[in-house]
Amino acid sequence: MNRSLARLGGLVVASSLMLAACGAASSTTAPTTAPTTATAATTAPAAPTPAPSEAAKPVSLEFWYWAESDAPGADKWMAETVAEYKKIKPNVTVNVVPQSADTLISAFQTAAASKSGPDIASQWATGPVLSFVWSDSIAPISDLVPADEISHWLNTNENTYNGKVWAMPQYLLGIGLAYNKDLFAQAGVTPPTGDRWTWDEFMAASAKLKAAGITPFVGGDKNGYLGAWWFANVGGQELASVQELAKAVTGEVPFTDPKYAAWYTKLDEYVKAGYVNNDVMSLDLDQGVRLFSQGKGAMTFTSDGMLATAMKDLGEAKVGVMRPPKLGTGALADAGNATQSISHFVTSWSPNPQEAADFLQFMHTPDRLTAWYKATGVVAADDRFDSSLVTAPQLQSMAKAETTGPQVWLENWIPPQIDGDADLPAGQMIFSGSGTPADAAALWERTATTWRSAHPDELANWQQLAK
Amino acid sequence: MPYLLVAPAVAFIVLIYGYPIVRVFIDSFLSPTAARGTSVGLANYGFVIDDPVFWKSAGNNVFLLFGVPIMTVVALIVAVILFDQIRGWRLYRTLVFTPYILAIPVIGVTFVYLYGYNGIVNEILRAIGLGGLAQDWLGDPHLVMPSILSVIIYRELGFGVMLFLARMASIREELYEAAMIDGADWWARLRYITVPQLRTVISFFVVIELITMLSWVFSYVYSMTGGGPAFASSVLELYIWKYAFAYRAIGIASAVAVLLLVATSVFIVVQLLIRGDETDTGEE
Numbered sequence: 001m002n003r004s005l006a007r008l009g010g011l012v013v014a015s016s017l018m019l020a021a022c023g024a025a026s027s028t029t030a031p032t033t034a035p036t037t038a039t040a041a042t043t044a045p046a047a048p049t050p051a052p053s054e055a056a057k058p059v060s061l062e063f064w065y066w067a068e069s070d071a072p073g074a075d076k077w078m079a080e081t082v083a084e085y086k087k088i089k090p091n092v093t094v095n096v097v098p099q100s101a102d103t104l105i106s107a108f109q110t111a112a113a114s115k116s117g118p119d120i121a122s123q124w125a126t127g128p129v130l131s132f133v134w135s136d137s138i139a140p141i142s143d144l145v146p147a148d149e150i151s152h153w154l155n156t157n158e159n160t161y162n163g164k165v166w167a168m169p170q171y172l173l174g175i176g177l178a179y180n181k182d183l184f185a186q187a188g189v190t191p192p193t194g195d196r197w198t199w200d201e202f203m204a205a206s207a208k209l210k211a212a213g214i215t216p217f218v219g220g221d222k223n224g225y226l227g228a229w230w231f232a233n234v235g236g237q238e239l240a241s242v243q244e245l246a247k248a249v250t251g252e253v254p255f256t257d258p259k260y261a262a263w264y265t266k267l268d269e270y271v272k273a274g275y276v277n278n279d280v281m282s283l284d285l286d287q288g289v290r291l292f293s294q295g296k297g298a299m300t301f302t303s304d305g306m307l308a309t310a311m312k313d314l315g316e317a318k319v320g321v322m323r324p325p326k327l328g329t330g331a332l333a334d335a336g337n338a339t340q341s342i343s344h345f346v347t348s349w350s351p352n353p354q355e356a357a358d359f360l361q362f363m364h365t366p367d368r369l370t371a372w373y374k375a376t377g378v379v380a381a382d383d384r385f386d387s388s389l390v391t392a393p394q395l396q397s398m399a400k401a402e403t404t405g406p407q408v409w410l411e412n413w414i415p416p417q418i419d420g421d422a423d424l425p426a427g428q429m430i431f432s433g434s435g436t437p438a439d440a441a442a443l444w445e446r447t448a449t450t451w452r453s454a455h456p457d458e459l460a461n462w463q464q465l466a467k
Numbered sequence: 468m469p470y471l472l473v474a475p476a477v478a479f480i481v482l483i484y485g486y487p488i489v490r491v492f493i494d495s496f497l498s499p500t501a502a503r504g505t506s507v508g509l510a511n512y513g514f515v516i517d518d519p520v521f522w523k524s525a526g527n528n529v530f531l532l533f534g535v536p537i538m539t540v541v542a543l544i545v546a547v548i549l550f551d552q553i554r555g556w557r558l559y560r561t562l563v564f565t566p567y568i569l570a571i572p573v574i575g576v577t578f579v580y581l582y583g584y585n586g587i588v589n590e591i592l593r594a595i596g597l598g599g600l601a602q603d604w605l606g607d608p609h610l611v612m613p614s615i616l617s618v619i620i621y622r623e624l625g626f627g628v629m630l631f632l633a634r635m636a637s638i639r640e641e642l643y644e645a646a647m648i649d650g651a652d653w654w655a656r657l658r659y660i661t662v663p664q665l666r667t668v669i670s671f672f673v674v675i676e677l678i679t680m681l682s683w684v685f686s687y688v689y690s691m692t693g694g695g696p697a698f699a700s701s702v703l704e705l706y707i708w709k710y711a712f713a714y715r716a717i718g719i720a721s722a723v724a725v726l727l728l729v730a731t732s733v734f735i736v737v738q739l740l741i742r743g744d745e746t747d748t749g750e751e
Contacts, residue, residue, distance in 0.1 A: 106712040131715075222606060223693055279584035281606025281696055417714040421520065428696035434608040435697060443697075446519070453514055454499045454716045 059092045059355045063344075064108065066099040066122040070341050071171060071305075071376035080371065085362050094359055105416070111347075112137035119350035120360065125158040125343045126412035127419075129167045132345075134461045139346045140164035144357035153364065154381040154403065155340045158412060161465070168360045169340035169381035171372070174402035175233060176321040178292060178302040178310055184320075187212035187298070191320055195401070199266060199327035206275040209298045216275040218297025220288025226280070227427010228419070229301050232410045233337055234263050237328025242413045244330075246466035249414055250459060251452055254445050255422075259330075261441030266327055268430050268437045281432045304398050305377060311394060321394045323401055332410075338402035339409035340381050379403070415451055415458065422447035488728070494721035511722035521723065524694075524701040527612055531680035531702075534616045539673055541620070542627030543665070547657060549628065550635045560632070567625035575690025578618045579605065582691075605692055608699035615700055619687055623679065627672050634668045635661060667742075674738035682731050703727050 067074035075098055082094045097118070099107060105128055111117025112135055123129045132138050142150055142165040150156060150165055159167040179191065187209045192201065206216035219226040238259045239245055248255050255261060270276065277297060280288060292300035293313040302310065302321065311319045326333050344363075346356040362368065369380040373389050379399050390396050411419055422444040429435025429443070452459050495512070498505040515521040545563060549556045566574060581587045582604035589601035604614040642660050651659065662669075685704035688694060694701035694709075703723060711720035 103712070105715070109715055222695065224695060279603070279606075281603050282583035282585065417716075420709065420713055425695060425697035432603075432606055432608060432696045434699070450514075450518060451714075454710075454714065454719055457498070457500055 057091055059352050061092065061094045061120060061350075061352060061356050061359060062118040063094055063096045063120040063359075064099050064111075064118040064122060065096050065120075065344075066101065066104050067170060067342055068098065069101050070173060071378040073375035073377075074372075077372055077375040080375075081363060081368055084368070085359060088362075089358075092355055092359065108132065108137075115349045117349075118347060119352060119356045120344060120346055122342050122344050123167070124412070125155070125167070125169070125340050125409075127415055129159050129343050129345065130161055130461070130465070131415075131458060133161055133166050134458065137348050138166050139348045139350070139353050140166050141168050141345060141357060141360065142166075144346060144353055145361055149361060149364070152383050154383060155338065155407060158340055158409075159343050159345075167343035167345035168363075169343055170363065171340065171342075171376070171378045172338045172381045172402050173303055173341050173378065174336060174338035174398060174407075175229060175301050175303055175324065176307065176398050176401065177299055177324050178307055179299045179320045179322065180292070180295060180297070180314065181318050181320050183209065183214050183295070183298040187214055189298075192322055195397075196323035197325045199325050202325035203270065203273075206270070206273070206299075210273070210275060215277050215291075215297040217270075217299045218277045218288055218291040219280055219300055220283025220285050221280050221428055221431040222282060222287075223284045224424025224428055225285040226288060226301070227431060228411055228423050229285070230263075230267055230427060231423050233301065233324040234266075234327055235260075236330070236408065236410045237326065237333035238262065238330045239328075240331045242332075242408055242410070243466050245410065245413050246462055248444075249418065249448055249451075250463045250466050251448065252466065255448055256438075256441040256445050260444070261437065263327060264426070264430060264437035264440045267427075271430055271433070276431065281428070304379065304395060304402075307394060307398060308377060308392075311392065316392060316394070319394060321397055332408055334405070336401050336405055336407040337409055338407040339412055415455070415462070417451045417454065418444070418447050421450070491721045491724050491728075494717050495725045497718050497721075499716040499718040507718065511718045512726075514719055515723055515726070520698050520701060521703075521706060523698050524703045524706045527700060527702050528681050528684075530612050531616055531619065531684060532677060534620055535673055535676045535680060538620045538623055538627060538676060539669065542624050542672070543631060543662070543669070545624070546628045546631035546635065547661065550632060550661075560628070563628050564625040566622045567629075569622070571622065571686035572690040574618060574622055575687055578614075579691055582614055605700075606696060608696055611692055611696070611700045615684075615687055615691060618691065619680070619684060623676060627676075630668050630672050631665055634665050638664045670741045671738070674734050674741070677734045678731050681734070682727055 063078075065075075065078055067078075075096075078096050082096060085092065085094060099122060104123065108117070108121050108123060111121075112132055115137070123132060129138070145168075153165075153169050154172060155169050156165045158169070159165060177196075181191075184191065184205075187205075189205045189208050197205065209216040219229075221227050236242075236245060244253075245260075247253050248257070248260055253260075277283075277288065277291060283291075286306075289300050289302060289306050289310075291297050292302070293306075293310045295314060300306075301324070307319065307321055324337070344360055346353045346360070350356050364380075364382050364384070366384055366386070369382055369385045370389065372378070372380050373385070379385060379390070379402065387399065390399050411423065414423065426435075426440035426443050429440050430437070435443075496506055496508060497511075498507050499511060499514070549560050549563075553559075579586075583589070584601070584603040584606060586604075588604065589598075592598055592601045602610055604610050638661065642664075643656055646656050646660055682704060684702055685708065688700055688702050688705055689708075692700040694705045704727075707720045707723050707727070710716045710723070
């Protein structure tokens with residue numbers, strides 16, 4: 001979601017600000033490890049205590065920070081956080097340099113090339129973070145922060161490599177399937193009794209909605225991210241683990257294998273049945289979701305923030321949310337889809353790595369976690385986050401899904417090039433009707449081959465990841 | 468001594484113009500990610516030649532080249548009409564030129580709303596009973612490039628019109644007076660006086676627009692479609708941008724940049740030859 005949401009700009013935006021409450025927390029792990037469940041804040045981590053010698057030594061830290069696009073209000077929260085930190089560590093000055101989504105990777109790439117620049121920086125989880133780990137640009141955060149502190153952070157599996165945690169999460173974003181209760185009732189559609197539908201139930205409900213003259217599903221794929229969200233939510237449901245996806249990335253298995261590609265046939269059937277809004281290719285993802293908020297469609301994919309916006313626009317009682325439909329039988333079919341989106345880390349060249357890590361740790365103190373939620377309406381990636389802040393049942397449901405059990409945002413587990421040149425355009429092929437499911441699968445395979453050819457150095461690292 | 472005096476200027480020019488070109492050229496032979504600076508010979512060129520997305524992008528640039536004659540003819544017609552000072556010509560001149568001074572992303576975003584499936588153009592078509600003509604202008608892979616070309620023509624037209632009008636204003640009045648005495652009608656004056664006198668600026672405009680279509684359309688594409696759907700509107704600049712900044716493969720981006728530079732240079736040489744020819748024949 002990192003890359004998807006990054007480009008959504010102020011999507012989650014308006015949404016998050018109106019959240020009255022929301023929350024929950026837990027640690028999340030890859031599906032190969034045992035899931036853990038959310039727990040409310042019980043213990044308060046101590047703010048980093050300066051050693052006597054440190055107190056006198058002036059330290060300046062530069063932080064290339066990105067979060068505002070995912071969570072509007074983040075920059076203001078960060079300014080407050082820096083001011084609060086100054087009170088307890090007067091010798092430390094943190095200069096925050098907000099980053100743009102479009103240049104987030106390239107700007108840090110430039111710094112990494114010369115091994116100079118910020119002391120702390122932000123990158124999207126997994127692929128982007130690990131690529132900088134592999135270029136020796138990141139100091140492992142688990143070498144700088146005590147293990148008992150890191151144990152409270154959620155989704156650390158997204159940046160765990162070679163037994164070390166390389167970057168710190170700040171918040172969690174997940175995707176649900178929002179529905180309009182009035183339109184469901186109008187078409188005689190009953191929401192699932194559990195937390196999700198099977199694919200057949202989803203199709204049957206869509207058929208009923210269409211028969212009632214209602215657009216079953218609304219979205220926008222002009223920028224390709226609706227297709228990316230479909231991939232992230234259902235594309236991996238035949239897979240046993242993210243390592244299985246990595247095997248296709250590295251060429252051990254072709255992407256044309258039905259395990260990876262069969263879901264495009266399902267999506268193609270759905271689109272060809274006329275269950276998606278006819279202007280899907282004219283709208284960006286967020287514009288498509290807005291149709292749901294305007295009551296022009298019965299269902300859409302939604303983040304917490306988008307859901308909050310829809311509840312505000314349509315009325316809280318008229319909006320429901322469920323997990324995306326289940327169509328596969330692999331272990332990932334049952335995994336959640338929350339991701340930390342952005343991650344923060346200490347650079348390998350920072351002359352003050354411990355001070356930088358102390359500041360990151362301070363961002364996870366209870367006061368800061370509560371202030372974060374109040375400023376952004378986005379759940380913090382920490383099991384000490386006070387879940388009682390979340391009050392709306394729909395948002396509680398989202399938060400529960402995001403913090404319970406294993407979580408995998410599939411888009412994190414493919415290189416940016418395969419994401420940009422296969423994931424996004426393959427979805428556009430299906431939504432625009434310009435390509436078949438076989439074309440979409442062939443595009444994935446061709447792009448993966450291209451990526452392997454263009455990035456021979458990264459290939460070895462991904463092969464390692466596939467193990 | 469003279470060489471010493473010009474040395475700072477020469478050094479400045481070499482630094483500003485020469486270094487980036489040399490650097491890109493060198494990078495095009497280094498490993499794609501270039502972090503280690505390993506030479507890979509012509510591998511990057513081989514990579515792009517094997518990449519269907521590269522050919523799709525190059526094909527789209529070539530498609531845009533076909534817009535240049537259309538744009539030139541339309542600009543000429545509009546300029547001639549305005550030069551005749553029809554009623555309200557000052558207003559029309561302003562209207563035609565205004566798009567050229569607007570930022571391309573502004574125009575791009577505006578046309579996204581105009582060309583959307585439920586956008587203004589289709590709404591108008593539906594309102595006048597021509598709903599059957601309503602199309603997903605930017606979302607249909609077959610229509611997206613003509614749609615983008617229409618936006619480029621819409622904006623660049625003003626430049627051509629102003630260029631032609633400026634030159635027409637400097638054509639000696641006696642030429643037209645003599646022609647009229649000889650009985651030349653409007654069409655004859657246009658064909659035998661105006662157009663020949665505009666030859667220099669027309670060739671200049673054509674070459675500039677050919678270069679534009681090859682290497683200055685990134686903003687249009689990026690702001691309207693991002694290269695989609697499914698690469699249907701990708702162009703070489705976007706290809707370079709993606710490999711340089713999104714995929715961190717500088718070597719490949721540099722190889723395409725070199726190829727694009729070569730293609731663009733052909734038009735620059737043509738322009739220089741034309742200007743040289745005109746100088747030789749005493750034209751300006």
